[in-house]
Amino acid sequence: MNISQPKSYAGVALVAPTSFGYSRQSERGANWFIGRTLAQMLSTSGLKKTDVDGMAITSITLTPDSAITLTQHFGMTLRWLDQVSLGGASGIAAMQRGARAIQAGDAEVIACIGADTSIQGGFGELISQFSRFTMDASYPYGAAGPNAAFALITQRYMEQYGATREDFGHIAVSQRYNAKHYTPALLGHKPLSMGDYLTARPVAGPLHLFDCVMPCAGAEGFLLMTIERAKSLNVPYSTIAAIGELHNAFPDDPVQIRGGWAAYRDNLYNSAQVTPGDIDLLETYDDYPVISMLQFEGLGFCPEGEASQFVRATPLTFDGGGLPHNTSGGQLSVGQAGFAGGYLGLVEAIRQLNGQAVQNQVSGAMHAMVSGYGMINYDRGLCSAAAIIRGANV
């Protein structure tokens, strides 16, 4: 598929990366997570609520409320509003739509927030009615949410390319190390060895406990504004060097062993004028380790089918000198706060490039690749997105 190169995202600043309220369960509603995240972003950037004239919201537990009902809930008058429901691609997609609005002058300050609460038993209900295809063609077969679909994908990937469970384990174990240096990570205090990984209880096919994310509550957000505005506020910021998206890519592949990234990665690197070797950290969407491998391949860090060799040869920890990957621990070690999981990698990348990470700061980070993926309607994830984020001093 030939995708034309998009226009530049120059002039837009990414400000106030914020991760908020992570807990395994919460009595609070999504409104609370969104509102408190917004309040925290305003306070760290010295803005008033009335300075915000645009908002992009992602949440699956906000129902029956929506982005528009939040305006009344929070007492805000906005001239730009969007609700982005692209699962694990939501953060990048919200940034893309919001950045164009900033460039066009449709809004001056846009708050992008992904947030979800988690109530006892809520997950089972969510997965049994996730979509029409799910209800008719996967849930009746015993598939517990996306686990079965990803077990089938992982099994096929292993057979096709000779990947082993140890290869997936490298990803999970490295991320747990990173999470130990990132306070909000819900599993960061629990060490994970390769032995722990390999002997964990089975879930579905080749997937075992530490291949699966833990559902939780939490929120992620950032602000979009012009670079001039960020400078006048005297806040750290980073910029957008490139964004790509492709949904329902390669529909004729019988099993999903590649996502949409390969179709637009050349555009990403051309727009940003960098190569994979210039990328200082990579944040992939890690609902399962095999999907991170598809992103290593699709984004050009290694050839198709060779992610196993890549992870064997490349340290993935934030301070390992290889390719720092999912530097906050990713969803596998932080927890998956519903659709906020689709913002987690992006918010972490902004934090890193703004120099606002704490214990897990990648020193001298100038370029980050972030990718998103998601919405398991039936047998595969339908969304894909990726972006290159650049430090302000590059």
Place this chain on the structure above:
Amino acid sequence: MTGQILPPKQRTALGNALTAATREGELVLQQCQQCAAVQYPPREICYRCLSDQLNWQVAASGGTVLSAVELHHSYEDFFTEKLPWIIASIQLDNGPIVFAHINKNIVQKNTPVRVFAHVDGSGQAVLIAAEKNSDKNHDPALLEQMGFNEILSHKG
């Protein structure tokens, strides 16, 4: 059947329509009257030409295993008490990819299979993958294991 834990019953209206169109042991799928595309899961619109002229028709049952796995966890008691439970993704010879219940002796990638619908204990059609060369429209061992033997005995 009294006191038995039943398989998941909930479907969309289209899922219920598929059950209504299914006869035991056959594979019934949607076919577009405009472009002849065969599709699954059921839709309101043809995925190829966007027509809404879709009929339920008996489809060729041949397919091959793409991938198969044992489930060790389920949110449904019907499966939980029978774990591990095996499901497969199968590419039908006429195109669509289906999830199906399958026997563990035919789970190798690329194994040729035949796929048929069975009306389960909840009265819903589910797809079953059986050995390609089996001359029956059933996989008796699997059906019995699923708690569907009452249907078989009805059929003699």
